[in-house]
Amino acid sequence: MKVAGLDLGNDSIKLVLDGGGEPLLVPNVVAPGFERHILQEEDQPLKALDVIVHSPKLAKNGERSFVGLLAMENEDNTELEDMDNKALSDQSLIVALTALAYAGVATGSASQSGYQGYDEVEYVLGTGLPVRAFSRYNRSFEERLVGEHEVTFLTTPRLRNRKVKVIVRRAIVSIEGAAAVFHMATHDSLQIRDEELYHGTIGVCEIGALTTDFPLIKRMNIDNQFSTGEQIGLAHYMDMIIREVEDQYGYRFPSRSKLAQRIKAREFTIRRMGEGQTDIKPIVDMYFTRAANRMVELIKKRWKKVPDIQCFYVIGGGAAALKPYLQAAAGSLKLRFADESELLNVYGYYKLAKSKTAVQKA
Structure with a gap:
């Protein structure tokens, strides 16, 4: 089971996993997916995140989507607007689950489940919400993340037709900005x-x-x-x-x-x-x-x-x-x-999840 920090930014999703490595950034942009006419395959999976996401938490479950960099150039793409609530947003959940599935496979964290040849990756997540949204929506946000989800990569290079089951065992939701201060105030060992x-x-x-x-x-x-x-x-x-x-x-x-x-x-x-x-x-x-x-x-x-x-x-x-x-x-x-500056929250979320997990184990 991986401990991860997940920042559902309105501009981009940031993800940090235990074990180090560079943070993963995926633009929070989605476009309706369709059969692609590929003349030359992209050189990186992140440039062509073409997915179907199945999740009981999605209002429109199982639809094909272009995510991140692939969606940015599409004239039918959508970005979050002022009236959107990231705690309840299908778009943010689609991008987040895509990032979690990709990270699980890319870092070797995923294991073969034996169930129809799926890869499977389990997470404990630290994440956060804005101050005004936290008190009202933190429970709803946690419930949307926790559970089993499935991401199928379609024309994504090196991941073509690969299915990943994303299992979120626990989500620790904190407040944006406060997590950043916790990160700046502590070492990786969580000491002051x-x-x-x-x-x-x-x-x-x-x-x-x-x-x-x-x-x-x-x-x-x-x-x-x-x-x-x-x-x-x-x-x-x-x-x-x-x-x-x-x-x-x-x-x-x-x-x-x-x-x-x-x-x-x-x-x-x-x-x-x-x-x-x-x-x-x-x-x-x-x-x-x-x-x-x-x-x-x-x-x-x-x-x-x-x-x-x-x-x-x-x-x-x-x-x-x-x-x-x-x-x-x-x-x-x-x-x-x-x-x-834009990564302080995600590092803070990761440390808070790590701290809670360590307390639970103790």
Whole structure:
């Protein structure tokens, strides 16, 4: 049985397994699947996740889907929107189960079940929800994950027609942002690494795609009164960038994930049919500056309400993208950032699952 951290990000699913190795990232994008006309097979399985997912927890069970990178380029793809709830989302569950099945096979964790030639992989999962969703949906979220599911890879290279039974024995659900602080405060052995973080009063601004969470951590406990969240994230500004670029230049990004890839790579040049190249960085700067100003105002409001906060960490995928803009907007206000910002939660989820599993064994 594998212990794993699973972050169901609205932009991408992140997965960390015990035994080390690089985190697995799969864009949280899905498109309806169909028979593919393959001229040249992709060189990696992750580039062509073509699956049928069977799960009693899915409203539309057993449908064919393109997932992740394969779906990003499809004009019929879907990304999560503001009104979507990841705890109840079929899309997030499909991407998560696909990632868990792939990771089980790719790392050699899966075993032959002997049942119709299936591979079988078992997990104890650590995962999380936004602050505002946690109290209401953590039980529902746990129930959707726990149980037996089946993923069949269709035209995926090296996994063609391979069936994987994914068994989730237990899901430990925590709060986004709080898990990140637990990761930063502890060693891999779960011993204390940072006394200030572990014993202090820490403010967190966790900027995601659709939500921004403000958990307040006191001695590694969540403050129920002052922890809160906002139903806005970086996706709102990404969508505005996509519309602005299309209006000005007639160029449309097929998905937010595609734009995010460009921004991460610092590739701001687009090619216009018959008209050469155009630099879209001024558009990105304009909207990211607006996003940063809003986030800094929200942080100031939280800090004024709880003046005992010792430091304020800004984390998450949104923090990584907005860091220079946030620093400019903050001025003399000291904000803390961390390396691998978008992976802090998933490492924290993994450590929390590892901690709970160790306690249970003891």
